Amino acid sequence: MDQSRENTRSTPASRAAAANTSAGGISHPAVTPFQFNKEEEMPVQGQFASSQPPIQLYTKKVLEDQSKAVKAATGSGPAILAANKTAQEALAGDSDKANKKLTPYFTSMGVESEFAQQDIPAKGKGKPVVNALTKAHVIVAKQAGYALYPHLDFLLETDAGAALEFVTPALLAPIRKVDAKEEVDDEDENAGILEENAQIEEDNQKAEDNVIPDPGWEKSVRKGIEFSLRDISSASEKTLKTIIEEINAAFSLTLPIPGSPLDAIKYGNIDKSGPGSHTNVQLNYITTLQQFMDINRGTAEVKTGDSGTEEIYQLAMGYAPAEYGADNAEIPAQDNPYVYALCQKLREIPSMLVDETFSILLHNDENPGADIEQGNGKKANKALVKAAADVPSDRDDLANAASHIKDGATLWLKASFDQIIAGVPADKYEAVYDIMSGLENEKENISAILNKSKQVEALKKFHTEEIINKFIDDQLDKLGALKAAHEQHLVKSDIKKKPAEQKTLSAERRNIIGGRPDTYAPTDTNIHDESLFLVETRKTTSYLGLTKEDAYKKK
Numbered sequence: 001m002d003q004s005r006e007n008t009r010s011t012p013a014s015r016a017a018a019a020n021t022s023a024g025g026i027s028h029p030a031v032t033p034f035q036f037n038k039e040e041e042m043p044v045q046g047q048f049a050s051s052q053p054p055i056q057l058y059t060k061k062v063l064e065d066q067s068k069a070v071k072a073a074t075g076s077g078p079a080i081l082a083a084n085k086t087a088q089e090a091l092a093g094d095s096d097k098a099n100k101k102l103t104p105y106f107t108s109m110g111v112e113s114e115f116a117q118q119d120i121p122a123k124g125k126g127k128p129v130v131n132a133l134t135k136a137h138v139i140v141a142k143q144a145g146y147a148l149y150p151h152l153d154f155l156l157e158t159d160a161g162a163a164l165e166f167v168t169p170a171l172l173a174p175i176r177k178v179d180a181k182e183e184v185d186d187e188d189e190n191a192g193i194l195e196e197n198a199q200i201e202e203d204n205q206k207a208e209d210n211v212i213p214d215p216g217w218e219k220s221v222r223k224g225i226e227f228s229l230r231d232i233s234s235a236s237e238k239t240l241k242t243i244i245e246e247i248n249a250a251f252s253l254t255l256p257i258p259g260s261p262l263d264a265i266k267y268g269n270i271d272k273s274g275p276g277s278h279t280n281v282q283l284n285y286i287t288t289l290q291q292f293m294d295i296n297r298g299t300a301e302v303k304t305g306d307s308g309t310e311e312i313y314q315l316a317m318g319y320a321p322a323e324y325g326a327d328n329a330e331i332p333a334q335d336n337p338y339v340y341a342l343c344q345k346l347r348e349i350p351s352m353l354v355d356e357t358f359s360i361l362l363h364n365d366e367n368p369g370a371d372i373e374q375g376n377g378k379k380a381n382k383a384l385v386k387a388a389a390d391v392p393s394d395r396d397d398l399a400n401a402a403s404h405i406k407d408g409a410t411l412w413l414k415a416s417f418d419q420i421i422a423g424v425p426a427d428k429y430e431a432v433y434d435i436m437s438g439l440e441n442e443k444e445n446i447s448a449i450l451n452k453s454k455q456v457e458a459l460k461k462f463h464t465e466e467i468i469n470k471f472i473d474d475q476l477d478k479l480g481a482l483k484a485a486h487e488q489h490l491v492k493s494d495i496k497k498k499p500a501e502q503k504t505l506s507a508e509r510r511n512i513i514g515g516r517p518d519t520y521a522p523t524d525t526n527i528h529d530e531s532l533f534l535v536e537t538r539k540t541t542s543y544l545g546l547t548k549e550d551a552y553k554k555k
Contacts, residue, residue, distance in 0.1 A: 058091055063105040066090055070106075071174050074220035077228030078251050084171045085146045085252075091172075092147035102172070104208040109173035109285040111166075111221060112536075115229035116243060117270035118162035133240075133265055134162045137501070140262070141244060141255040145169030156244065156255055164240075164267055166229055166247070171221075173285060176207035176214045210291040211532060219544050222281045227552055230280075234269040234554045243267055269554065276541065278551035283537045288530045289337035289413075289420075295543065296409045297340070306408035311449045312343040315442045316435050338424050338432045341533075344409070345417040346439075346446060349475045350455035350468075351405040351515030354398060357462055359505050361388050361395065374505045376467055384462040394461040401458035405515040410543050411535040414521050417513035421482070422493040423523045423531035430485035440479040447472050475513055495522050 066087035073083030120129050142153040152169030159165045180197040184190050232246045241263040244255050257263055296305035316339050356375050364385045372381045388395045406412045424432050450472055459468055483491050498517035499506035521534040537543045
């Protein structure tokens with residue numbers, strides 16, 4: 001879990017390794033598309049459903065059996081992974097892998113767990129540790145995933161603060177489903193049960209429609225994997241070689257051990273969670289933007305998401321007054337999750353300039369005195385390099401502001417503005433287009449909202465207000481260039497244009513609206529006419545409802 005993005009340029013060798021991973025340089029778990037498997041369309045494998053084209057399906061019994069087995073394996077990290085391996089092997093027997101239908105039984109989820117850290121002197125005390133693994137996002141070891149997704153890897157990689165992170169490929173995650181209560185003979189008592197069952201059925205349907213993982217399983221996965229890893233790192237300081245050997249033994253993996261001198265680098269325990277957090281784990285799963293919006297906005301009474309996103313969204317939807325959490329706000333008849341997601345990407349515009357600024361600083365670190373033309377030109381770049389050298393703490397503040405853009409909401413959406421636009425279904429696009437085009441008249445208000453952000457506050461140490469405001473205005477001008485509804489077929493995602501890594505100089509960066517393009521993943525196939533997107537839990541503690549009793553305790 002990256003508390004900052006300082007030192008995020010990996011070595012050329014590590015970049016090459018990243019390019020060969022399933023994520024194509026994305027350092028987070030890729031999640032695989034699943035399609036719905038309606039009960040009325042569940043023939044025996046090899047048979048066809050009514051007059052529909054032949055689609056090879058998993059048998060209902062195998063899906064049910066493996067769903068139960070995966071749910072039941074909650075005792076430890078090794079047990080969780082073993083059950084997933086068995087389930088994937090059971091479901092991987094068919095030769096036609098293009099038309100697998102796993103929902104409503106499974107979606108997929110990847111896990112990231114920071115569990116070890118090199119011994120780093122406290123800030124201002126002692127010389128900082130510098131070696132090949134103190135840079136973030138260096139892939140230390142990788143191994144192919146299980147039977148359904150051998151193209152997705154288990155990864156051991158570095159993260160900010162000389163941390164070591166264990167990353168799983170896509171695991172089968174059971175979709176949330178609550179069993180109905182049994183009816184009774186007593187008429188009055190049964191009336192209450194019927195009412196409860198109606199609500200259960202409604203909630204189950206929502207979970208199926210939005211591909212929502214089972215919360216109990218999510219908690220067990222987080223706890224099982226994190227605790228097993230922390231047991232390894234907290235016992236004593238160990239070499240990387242020993243740590244990998246113990247991970248392989250615990251999880252029945254075969255992660256390769258790097259050669260000298262990397263294998264001798266020592267790691268110990270880590271706990272980067274703050275006072276209000278009880279985990280070092282982040283979960284990645286595919287879902288609809290409806291689920292993304294519901295989780296991030298909270299309830300009508302208590303808004304829990306990023307206040308800047310909420311203010312922009314209220315401008316877009318015509319709330320009055322457009323004030324975050326206003327008691328007398330006029331609420332529109334129907335919220336729009338696509339608009340909400342797009343507003344979050346507008347909120348991230350200052351982070352684009354943060355990325356660009358860091359790219360310039362890091363390029364100068366590796367090429368001192370080099371003339372850098374990207375961004376605002378050589379003269380402005382020399383000034384910001386000097387500013388960073390004169391006041392090192394300002395650079396630290398910029399790093400913290402860069403991370404904050406992901407931590408402002410419970411779920412981080414790993415997609416850009418253009419990706420979201422490209423994923424809007426045809427029958428919903430006109431409404432989204434009308435709303436977002438209307439925001440062109442609100443650019444001054446949006447700019448004022450963005451200027452209150454922590455990112456802009458940190459950027460003022462490196463850029464003039466004129467440069468910052470011009471950057472914001474240039475991005476907001478793109479609201480006037482959206483494709484009209486009758487041109488929707490021309491809308492294309494910009495996923496292939498993203499920089500391979502966040503901190504690389506790229507002419508494309510200013511053309512991708514949204515923070516952290518290195519985390520973006522392709523959108524998924526449609527389910528019930530809703531596109532699926534990859535999200536990451538940034539406030540895993542609140543998302544899972546963890547308490548201090550759920551935190552890891554050193555043995």
